[in-house]
Amino acid sequence: MAAPPPPGTPGDLDPVRLDRLARRHLWLHFSRLGTFGEDHPVPVLARGEGCWVEDVTGHRLLDGLSGLFTVQVGHGRPELxxxxxxxxxxxxxxxxxxxxxxxxxxxxxxxxxxxxxxxxxxxxxxxxxxxxxxxxxxxxxxxxxxxxxxxxxxxxxxxxxxxxxxxxxxxxxxxxxxxxxxxxxxxxxxxxxxxxxxxxxxxxxxxxxxxxxxxxxxxxxxxxxxxxxxxxxxxxxxxxxxxxxxxxxxxxxxxxxxxxxxxxxxxxxxxxxxxxxxxxxxxxxxxxxxxxxxxxxxxxxxxxxxxxxxxxxxxxxxxxxxxxxxxxxxxxxxxxxxxxxxxxxxxxxxEAVLGNVRAQEAAFEARLRTLADLPIVGDLRGAGFFWALELVKDPETREPFTRPEGEAVLRGFLAPRLWELGVIARTDDRGHPVVQLAPPLVARPEELDVLCERVGVALAEASRTFVGSAVGATRT
Ligand SMILES: Cc1ncc(COP(=O)(O)O)c(C=O)c1O
Incomplete structure (x- = not known):
């Protein structure tokens, strides 16, 4: 194997090279390694600042998950x-x-x-x-x-x-x-x-x-x-x-x-x-x-x-x-x-980080409640900067998606669509399918708005595609 270029040289963030090496050598945790390939590269994050991260291709994403419920004070803090x-x-x-x-x-x-x-x-x-x-x-x-x-x-x-x-x-x-x-x-x-x-x-x-x-x-x-x-x-x-x-x-x-x-x-x-x-x-x-x-x-x-x-x-x-x-x-x-x-x-x-969460919790929840009106959303629950939207097949009966249906909604549609829209949220089916949001605790109102807006776009599209009886509309 050719020696990698030294860090900091232009070649070291080449997306094609990194994808090839990742698929060959890196064992991603909790991941279906077989789903990655030439036409489905490994997402590679390269840098972050505040609530935003960027992958090696230059795609910017709002980090609605704080890495993994972790980056409380935001990315790229020189103090740390x-x-x-x-x-x-x-x-x-x-x-x-x-x-x-x-x-x-x-x-x-x-x-x-x-x-x-x-x-x-x-x-x-x-x-x-x-x-x-x-x-x-x-x-x-x-x-x-x-x-x-x-x-x-x-x-x-x-x-x-x-x-x-x-x-x-x-x-x-x-x-x-x-x-x-x-x-x-x-x-x-x-x-x-x-x-x-x-x-x-x-x-x-x-x-x-x-x-x-x-x-x-x-x-x-x-x-x-x-x-x-x-x-x-x-x-x-x-x-x-x-x-x-x-x-x-x-x-x-x-x-x-x-x-x-x-x-x-x-x-x-x-x-x-x-x-x-x-x-x-x-x-x-x-x-x-x-x-x-x-x-x-x-x-x-x-x-x-x-x-x-x-x-x-x-x-x-x-x-x-x-x-x-x-x-x-x-x-x-x-x-x-x-x-x-x-x-x-x-x-x-x-930076009164706890105060920021407390000050914004109600508005964040209110914004999320508007997403809860989408046909695919059966329930909204959470507190602070930690929320889940549970997805349902039928908004009236609250019938859950079956496992294969949930797969299609979460992995087949929502996960790639959210990435494309430039937002990181958790799509999870360890219970019934949910989308979870846990942004950095320093997120400002405008960032929470962008987060909700982008997740809303993806969920509205998912409603149209996966909720048979409620094409396109919010619940009345
Ligand atoms: C509640 C809880 N306990 C334990 C763990 C395990 O932590 P770690 O992944 O750092 O080993 C996690 C990880 O997400 C968690 O959410």
């Missing part, structure tokens, strides 16, 4: 690049195994100050799956250390995504992702999520809340309370399409967990760092979890980092004598990533 360069030039790497370094110490203290209650102890990882895996291991280690060694199981929700390592995958409630890798880590059981769309109790929020929280209690009782270590829940569940908790949900879950001595883990890999207009999702819904798992937005994606934020009692058994939590990761708490996270949190403060 400078923080990374500065730390790499000072101490590029050292582990936090028996040592510490200033960025990890400062960041742990900063996170503890931002997190609610006594969530004051931070275990760093290099990403979200590792955070979930670490939280489950910590729950087991904690109970073992405190005389309840049988508490090892976890309860999570159906269709929820919690990561891909074998432990985190066991927590994940998506059969299509689990089945190819079974047997998984034993001990994870799944309960209904908070999807109210088409639920028999959808119009009675309180009764719905009781039903879905009863299901958690029943699972604890069925498994045997003295075997259950933790319940893993996202504040607002991503997979399936932004399932919002009904009022009172987390207060009741907290009560149930306390009744049976079970830990509550808030998996905030997406919901932390402003996605819902608060630093943590648990603050938006007013509950105190025993652990928060986070990653993504902690560094706005400028460097990989994750964390498990723990209440003090969880660390207590490991603070004395020769005890230790026998767990660690080479790149967990990487100094460059910690320095970037600190600079990212500085930007949050300086």
């Amino acid at each position: 690049a400078a923080a990374a360069a500065q730390q790499a030039g000072t101490l590029e790497y050292f582990p936090i195994w028996s040592h510490a370094h200033p960025p990890a110490i400062e960041l742990a203290a900063r996170i503890a100050a931002l997190a609610p209650g006594d969530l004051d102890r931070v275990f760093f990882t290099s990403g979200g799956s590792e955070a979930v895996e670490s939280a489950w291991k910590l729950a087991r280690a904690y109970f073992r250390a405190t005389g309840q060694p049988n508490r090892h199981k976890v309860i999570a929700r159906r269709t929820a995504y919690h990561g891909t390592s074998l432990g985190a995958l066991a927590v994940t409630g998506i059969p299509a992702m689990r089945q190819p890798f079974e047997p998984l880590t034993p001990g994870a059981v799944h309960v209904p999520n908070t999807n109210r769309f088409r639920h028999p109790l959808e119009h009675d929020e309180h009764a719905f809340m009781l039903a879905v929280t009863d299901a958690i209690e029943e699972a604890i009782l069925f498994e045997g309370p003295d075997t259950v270590a933790a319940v893993f829940l996202e504040p607002l569940q991503n997979a399936g399409g932004c399932f919002v908790p009904p009022a009172g949900y987390f207060a009741r879950v907290r009560e149930i967990c306390d009744r049976y001595g079970v830990l509550l883990v808030s998996d905030e890999v997406i919901c932390a760092f402003g996605r819902l207009g608060h630093m943590f999702g648990a603050q938006r819904y007013d509950y105190l979890p025993d652990m928060i798992t986070c990653a993504k937005g902690l560094t706005s994606g400028y460097s990989p980092l994750g964390a498990v934020i723990c209440r003090d009692f969880l660390a207590a058994p490991f603070l004395e004598g020769t005890a230790s939590f026998a767990h660690g990761i080479t790149f967990g708490g990487h100094p460059v990533s910690c320095a970037v996270a600190l600079a990212n949190l500085d930007l949050f403060e300086r």
Whole structure:
């Protein structure tokens, strides 16, 4: 193979060359590699600025997904690049195994100050799956250390995504992702999520809340309370399409967990760092979890980092004598990533990023409600800068698309059309087909307008093509 031209020379961004090399050597994650070819090149993103990214052919797209729910402060921020360069030039790497370094110490203290209650102890990882895996291991280690060694199981929700390592995958409630890798880590059981769309109790929020929280209690009782270590829940569940908790949900879950001595883990890999207009999702819904798992937005994606934020009692058994939590990761708490996270949190403060989300949430929702009038849109749900439009075959009956129909709508039509229109949104069918929007948290009203407008064009066309009885028109 010919040596690639050095970075920065004109040839290195040649789209044809990059496509050929990508198809030959690069294993894209969660991707159908066989769908790429000469006439269907791999999309290659080359640069970004603010809410916009550009591919190697010069095509500009509005990033309505923040990379992957990650780039909170927008692309191309020199402050974060400078923080990374500065730390790499000072101490590029050292582990936090028996040592510490200033960025990890400062960041742990900063996170503890931002997190609610006594969530004051931070275990760093290099990403979200590792955070979930670490939280489950910590729950087991904690109970073992405190005389309840049988508490090892976890309860999570159906269709929820919690990561891909074998432990985190066991927590994940998506059969299509689990089945190819079974047997998984034993001990994870799944309960209904908070999807109210088409639920028999959808119009009675309180009764719905009781039903879905009863299901958690029943699972604890069925498994045997003295075997259950933790319940893993996202504040607002991503997979399936932004399932919002009904009022009172987390207060009741907290009560149930306390009744049976079970830990509550808030998996905030997406919901932390402003996605819902608060630093943590648990603050938006007013509950105190025993652990928060986070990653993504902690560094706005400028460097990989994750964390498990723990209440003090969880660390207590490991603070004395020769005890230790026998767990660690080479790149967990990487100094460059910690320095970037600190600079990212500085930007949050300086630019009132949470305030921007809160100030614009209502107008963003109102704009999205106009798309919800399109025949193909059956439901709109979400909060903050995190929304899903669920697609239906028939607006009157709300009949869902079958799997092959959903394939045709999402992969056959919407994904390429959105790209062509210059917008990145998530087209997903881990539950029923949805289009999800999660723009950078610094997006301005005009950018949110462009986002909604372009998604609206694609959905209007999809309505005409795929919704038989409602050609062209919005619902009356
Ligand atoms: C809620 C949740 N947990 C865990 C993960 C896994 O994170 P990572 O991909 O960084 O391993 C994700 C990833 O999207 C997630 O959304």
